[in-house]
Amino acid sequence: MRDFLNKCRKFFTGKKMKYGTNAAILTVAFLAILVVINLIVGTFDWKKDLTKNQLFSFSDQTIKVLEGLNQPVNIFALYPQGQKDEFVMEVLERYDRESKHINVEVIDPVKNPGFTKKYDEDGKGIPNGSFIVEGEKRFKIVRSYDLVNYNFQTQRVDSLLAEQRFTSAVSFATSEKVPALYFVQGHGEAALTGITENLETENYETEQLNLLTEAIPDNADAIIIASPKRDFAADEIEKLDTYFDKGGRAIFLFDIAKDPLPKLESYLEEWGVRLNQDVVIEGDQNKFYSQPTYLLPDIQSHEITGTIKRNQLNLLIPVARSMEVLFEEKGSIKVNSLVKSSADSWGKTNFDSNTFQQEEGDLPGPLDIAVAITRPNYDEENNNKPLPETKILVVGNTAFLDSNTILNNQLANIDFFMNGLSWMQDQEDKITIRPKSLVQERMNITSQHQIQLYALLVVIVIPLIIFILGGVVWMRRRHL
Numbered sequence: 001m002r003d004f005l006n007k008c009r010k011f012f013t014g015k016k017m018k019y020g021t022n023a024a025i026l027t028v029a030f031l032a033i034l035v036v037i038n039l040i041v042g043t044f045d046w047k048k049d050l051t052k053n054q055l056f057s058f059s060d061q062t063i064k065v066l067e068g069l070n071q072p073v074n075i076f077a078l079y080p081q082g083q084k085d086e087f088v089m090e091v092l093e094r095y096d097r098e099s100k101h102i103n104v105e106v107i108d109p110v111k112n113p114g115f116t117k118k119y120d121e122d123g124k125g126i127p128n129g130s131f132i133v134e135g136e137k138r139f140k141i142v143r144s145y146d147l148v149n150y151n152f153q154t155q156r157v158d159s160l161l162a163e164q165r166f167t168s169a170v171s172f173a174t175s176e177k178v179p180a181l182y183f184v185q186g187h188g189e190a191a192l193t194g195i196t197e198n199l200e201t202e203n204y205e206t207e208q209l210n211l212l213t214e215a216i217p218d219n220a221d222a223i224i225i226a227s228p229k230r231d232f233a234a235d236e237i238e239k240l241d242t243y244f245d246k247g248g249r250a251i252f253l254f255d256i257a258k259d260p261l262p263k264l265e266s267y268l269e270e271w272g273v274r275l276n277q278d279v280v281i282e283g284d285q286n287k288f289y290s291q292p293t294y295l296l297p298d299i300q301s302h303e304i305t306g307t308i309k310r311n312q313l314n315l316l317i318p319v320a321r322s323m324e325v326l327f328e329e330k331g332s333i334k335v336n337s338l339v340k341s342s343a344d345s346w347g348k349t350n351f352d353s354n355t356f357q358q359e360e361g362d363l364p365g366p367l368d369i370a371v372a373i374t375r376p377n378y379d380e381e382n383n384n385k386p387l388p389e390t391k392i393l394v395v396g397n398t399a400f401l402d403s404n405t406i407l408n409n410q411l412a413n414i415d416f417f418m419n420g421l422s423w424m425q426d427q428e429d430k431i432t433i434r435p436k437s438l439v440q441e442r443m444n445i446t447s448q449h450q451i452q453l454y455a456l457l458v459v460i461v462i463p464l465i466i467f468i469l470g471g472v473v474w475m476r477r478r479h480l
Contacts, residue, residue: 058094062167069101073170076132080110085129088147091162092131095170102170133166135173142169146201159409165201172203179221179425182209188229190253194403198414204421211236222249222424227398231261240267247377247388249424253398256321258351271373272335273394274324278347280367280396281356287342292356294318297339297369304372304393304419305338313412315339316405321396322347322367332375339370339395370395370416372423393420 058066075092077084084106096104107115109128116126119139126132129144147162172178181199183189185208199206209216209223211232216223216239223243232240244250252268256279265275280295282288287296295317299309308315317339325335345365346358353359371394377387399405406414 058098058163059167062163063098065167065171066095066099066102069099069170069174071101071136071174073099073102073173074132074134075102075104075166076115076134077104077106078109078116078126078128078130078132079106080128081108083128085144088144088162092166095166131166131169133169133173135170138173140169140172140203142166168201168203175203178203178205179421180205180207180217180219181421182207182217182220182223184209184211184223184225184228186210186212187232189225190227190255190398192224192226192253192398192401194401194406195414195417198406198418202418202421211239215239216243216248220248222251222421224251224253226251226253227255228261228264229257229259232264232267234263237263237267244375244390244392245377247390249391250393251420251424252392252394253401254321254394254396255398256319256351268394269326271375271392272326272328272330272333273371273373274326275396276322276324276347276349276363276367278322278349278363279351280320280322280341280365280369281346281348281358281362282341283344283346283358283365284342287345289316293320295320295341295345295369297341298366299339300337302336302338302372304416304423307419308412308415311412313415314410315413315416316400316408316411317369317397318399318402318405319397320369320400322363322369323371323394323396325368325371334374336372336374337368337370338372338393340366340368342366369397372420391424393424 075095077089077092079085089106092104095102109116109126116132119132119134119141120126126141127143131142133140133142142165146165148160181204183192183206196206209220212235220243240248240250254275258277260275260277268275279293281292282295283292287298288294289296296314297317299305299315301309322341325337327333328335343366345367347363347365347367348356348359349361349363350359373390373392373394375390377390378384379387400413401417405411
């Protein structure tokens, strides 16, 4: 019995018991601290977006829109019971947290079949999974398929558009006025079908306009003249001039053409821009994609291009014509270059040539491909009262707005166009929200040397480090 008691005393007073007890106390204390920290943190509404592409973080534009709200906005998510998309709901809850004016509510359309009736203007029904964003004066419906970019070539979703769609819907629901764009027709203009969805998303109303039979309406926030094939009549030029004298805004897009448009081109020269009869060829291999006529041009500093340049994004302009800036400033007119080809480029003037090589008569680079023009205006009949500033954007291409090009998330083509429209509305801060990429990056192992290096690291180095550390711990515990 005495031996047993001695053994018990030695066990409880020995080094192993001492160190074991200390280790147990430290473990319990560590777990207790973790529990306390978790309880404290749980009382705060703290969330950190750790996704690589910041899927749950808002852009500066969204923050400005939410900070500027001064009326209630209801966002109704139409989800039957058990069918909520938690990914999208997390984005919507962020809107609710960021602004006291926004209320997010899930509506079960099965239990409340009459709820959507007043929002179903065309009588076609509102599908489950849609969202109704409602302000005091108007509402907008965002459908589930509007929230993603689907790549039909890869058969997968490669980017998320939730922030872009919801922020645009909030802006539309709370705006005092919906901007109106007029597409000039009657000269064989290009249709620009690729940008229709983007204009609708950014809350623009679009109409067609024939200058031969109509004057430019007073509610026109901008007119778009896209690659006319026939020249303008003198009466149409006069209507343009009257519109610009009142502070009108316009986008002119021109494609390569053998036949000039004498009246329209002469009018643009008064604004400091002369169209060249050429196609731009890029000689710098780093400045074109696939072939020398698919330009990756140099982007100049301007309100339109500011975010594109800062984020080091690319424009792809296929088969462009160039223009000559006749003056940078004349009277009150100012002309700013936006996009240029490199110094190694040239403008090929012989459209029948069978070579990309520079020939005699070609125009030397760098060449202007897009410019912005401004002019202040004054009402001379009213003591020179300031009128809105005239703003004109001229681009030597329409193909940069093709559907395949603007859907490419690696390019800023649609950003350039939409930023141009925002600039014309004097809303330079209303930049296009870029999609959040869902494409997962993979490790590319392209050589036998890389394979051997990674194999050595994974199969030998890491296990060896673990074995050595384990041996050190075992040796120390053995001598306790």
